[in-house]
Amino acid sequence: MSQVYTVAKVADFKDGSTxxxxxxxxxxxxxxxxxxxFAISDSCPHAGGPLSEGFVDENLVVxxxxxxxxxxxxxxSPSNDGVARYKVLVEGDExxxxxx
Numbered sequence: 001m002s003q004v005y006t007v008a009k010v011a012d013f014k015d016g017s018t019x020x021x022x023x024x025x026x027x028x029x030x031x032x033x034x035x036x037x038f039a040i041s042d043s044c045p046h047a048g049g050p051l052s053e054g055f056v057d058e059n060l061v062v063x064x065x066x067x068x069x070x071x072x073x074x075x076x077s078p079s080n081d082g083v084a085r086y087k088v089l090v091e092g093d094e095x096x097x098x099x100x
Contacts, residue, residue: 003099009084018032020052028040039087046067
C-alpha cells in the first residue's frame with residue numbers, strides 16, 4: 001500500500017531548484033521545473049551519484065554529476081533504467097510525494 005508524505009512547501013521551493021529529501025526511508029531528488037514538480041530516486045544506479053546535484057535540460061532530462069548518465073524526469077511509466085519515479089501531489093502550499 002502506498003503512503004503519502006509532505007516533503008516541502010511550494011512557497012519555499014524556487015523555480016529551477018532541486019532538493020534532496022527523505023520520505024519513507026527513501027532518498028529522493030525533488031525538482032521544481034517551471035512550477036511542475038518531479039521526484040526520482042536521488043542515487044544514480046551507475047555509481048551512486050546524487051541526481052539532486054545534476055543538470056536538468058529543457059527536455060526534462062537530468063544528467064548525473066559524476067559520470068554523465070541521463071534520466072528522463074517525465075517518464076511516468078515504470079522504466080528499467082534503475083531510477084524510481086514517484087508521484088508528486090500539490091495540495092495548497094504543500095508538496096507531497098507518494099511512495100509505493
